[in-house]
Amino acid sequence: MAGSDAAGAFRLPLRLLSILGFLALWALAAVLADRAEVPGPLEVLDFLTREAADGQLFYHLAITLARVAAAFLIAMFIGTAVGVMMGQHRRLDRLLDPWVILMLNLPALVVIVLCYIWIGLTEAAAVTAVALNKIPNVVVTLREGAKALDPRLMEMAQVFRFSRLRLLRHVILPQLFPFIAAAGRSGLALIWKIVLVVELLGRSNGVGFQIHLYFQLFDVAAILGYALAFVCVMLCIEYIVVQPLETHLNRWRPGAASRAA
Amino acid sequence: MRHPGQLDVRIDSKIFRSADGAATQVLCGLGFTLSPGSFTCLIGPSGCGKTTTLRIVLGLDRDFAGKVTLSPPGLRMAAVFQEPRLLPWRTVEQNVRLALPPEEQGPGAAPDLDALFAVLGLKDLRARYPDELSVGLARRVALARAFAVMPDLLLLDEPFVSLDEHIADRLRHHLLQLWQARAATVLMVTHNVREAARLADRLLLLNGRPARLVGDVAVPVARAARGSEALGRFLDDLTREFPETVLA
Numbered sequence: 001m002a003g004s005d006a007a008g009a010f011r012l013p014l015r016l017l018s019i020l021g022f023l024a025l026w027a028l029a030a031v032l033a034d035r036a037e038v039p040g041p042l043e044v045l046d047f048l049t050r051e052a053a054d055g056q057l058f059y060h061l062a063i064t065l066a067r068v069a070a071a072f073l074i075a076m077f078i079g080t081a082v083g084v085m086m087g088q089h090r091r092l093d094r095l096l097d098p099w100v101i102l103m104l105n106l107p108a109l110v111v112i113v114l115c116y117i118w119i120g121l122t123e124a125a126a127v128t129a130v131a132l133n134k135i136p137n138v139v140v141t142l143r144e145g146a147k148a149l150d151p152r153l154m155e156m157a158q159v160f161r162f163s164r165l166r167l168l169r170h171v172i173l174p175q176l177f178p179f180i181a182a183a184g185r186s187g188l189a190l191i192w193k194i195v196l197v198v199e200l201l202g203r204s205n206g207v208g209f210q211i212h213l214y215f216q217l218f219d220v221a222a223i224l225g226y227a228l229a230f231v232c233v234m235l236c237i238e239y240i241v242v243q244p245l246e247t248h249l250n251r252w253r254p255g256a257a258s259r260a261a
Numbered sequence: 262m263r264h265p266g267q268l269d270v271r272i273d274s275k276i277f278r279s280a281d282g283a284a285t286q287v288l289c290g291l292g293f294t295l296s297p298g299s300f301t302c303l304i305g306p307s308g309c310g311k312t313t314t315l316r317i318v319l320g321l322d323r324d325f326a327g328k329v330t331l332s333p334p335g336l337r338m339a340a341v342f343q344e345p346r347l348l349p350w351r352t353v354e355q356n357v358r359l360a361l362p363p364e365e366q367g368p369g370a371a372p373d374l375d376a377l378f379a380v381l382g383l384k385d386l387r388a389r390y391p392d393e394l395s396v397g398l399a400r401r402v403a404l405a406r407a408f409a410v411m412p413d414l415l416l417l418d419e420p421f422v423s424l425d426e427h428i429a430d431r432l433r434h435h436l437l438q439l440w441q442a443r444a445a446t447v448l449m450v451t452h453n454v455r456e457a458a459r460l461a462d463r464l465l466l467l468n469g470r471p472a473r474l475v476g477d478v479a480v481p482v483a484r485a486a487r488g489s490e491a492l493g494r495f496l497d498d499l500t501r502e503f504p505e506t507v508l509a
Contacts, residue, residue: 160360174350252390
């Protein structure tokens with residue numbers, strides 16, 4: 001235990017040092033380049049404070065975050081349902097497998113453009129396009145999860161006549177949780193990148209729209225400012241929501257307490 | 262007032278198919294009736310089809326020729342499997358409570374489990390998770406789960422294996438108590454003939470390939486006298502009559 005405590009004490013300064021090192025390297029590169037298109041960290045910070053002061057930054061961040069959340073929830077819900085059904089019924093798996101492979105390999109841009117053409121330049125089209133890009137990944141991960149369900153626990157639940165709800169909540173979902181977490185983790189990062197493309201192509205607000213705007217003005221400080229601001233938002237979600245939730249849901253694993261400390 | 266169930270089992274044939282398509286008949290012409298409130302042990306050498314029979318009775322294996330009838334229908338059933346089969350992400354107490362029938366799930370309707378946990382020595386472990394328990398303790402939780410249901414029909418598959426003899430004895434005693442208080446119909450699979458003779462009213466002996474019933478013996482010794490020589494004499498007679506099944 002002494003070893004892991006020592007590692008814990010070092011964790012924060014090491015992480016801080018790493019971030020400072022990155023900023024220093026960036027500042028040095030900006031000085032060496034000495035061009036307007038390569039702004040240093042201070043210029044980006046200056047842009048962010050101005051943009052935050054007039055409320056623009058938070059407005060566009062909030063819009064993008066809402067789209068990410070909507071697409072994420074839809075993709076996770078549909079992807080989990082389809083993936084679990086495919087994992088449990090071999091025939092359905094064979095039937096739908098080619099569709100999943102097709103969707104997995106369809107470029108995100110094609111899906112986005114088709115959604116805008118067929119549905120129109122609307123919010124629904126934007127969210128649908130992002131969700132459609134993510135659903136096949138969730139399906140593939142959750143299909144593996146459903147194949148790994150322990151038949152002995154299912155039999156136990158059958159003998160003790162668990163209701164469908166109790167079976168889902170206490171037997172199936174806890175077994176699927178590691179797979180849902182894996183799909184969610186990779187999904188969040190993928191989705192916000194696709195949301196930016198969707199905003200760039202067919203929305204008039206959000207981080208993607210702003211980046212498009214500043215691209216036309218060749219304002220690199222603004223582009224970097226918006227990108228970094230959204231990365232910060234995602235980091236906050238990871239540390240404030242995802243990791244504590246994971247610790248809570250894994251509390252039954254032996255050694256979970258010492259890992260959490 | 263609930264009534265213990267009568268169980269009619271008729272397995273004409275049970276065939277297992279291996280991956281290469283070869284079929285092996287494991288059970289053939291197996292039939293017995295358990296009268297309400299009786300305690301029966303199914304005995305036989307390991308691998309002869311005892312667990313398969315139990316799985317068919319539990320409704321977990323429907324791929325067989327024959328019929329299993331439990332009457333009256335809708336009875337409460339509980340099982341103790343060979344492995345504890347606890348939900349690792351739920352505490353000991355949650356594992357027990359989750360198995361209770363829906364009408365006993367509500368906070369007001371929940372039965373008091375204190376006495377049960379105390380008898381099984383689980384009082385201080387209610388908030389633990391199964392992976393923190395030894396195998397023996399996990400088996401006790403599985404027994405607690407089956408007892409808490411207060412079943413009309415209780416099926417046990419080698420429930421006392423790998424427990425130390427002192428604890429196994431206490432649990433056997435508790436099983437008898439539950440059976441008497443509840444008047445449940447009990448079917449227990451074991452290869453331990455002494456254990457079977459001490460607990461059961463009736464022994465069903467299973468042997469052969471495919472397995473069939475080779476003996477159906479009522480235990481002639483009163484329960485109060487089972488610590489004595491009378492039981493020893495009965496076991497000697499049984500061994501003489503069914504050497505291949507009892508000694509295997």
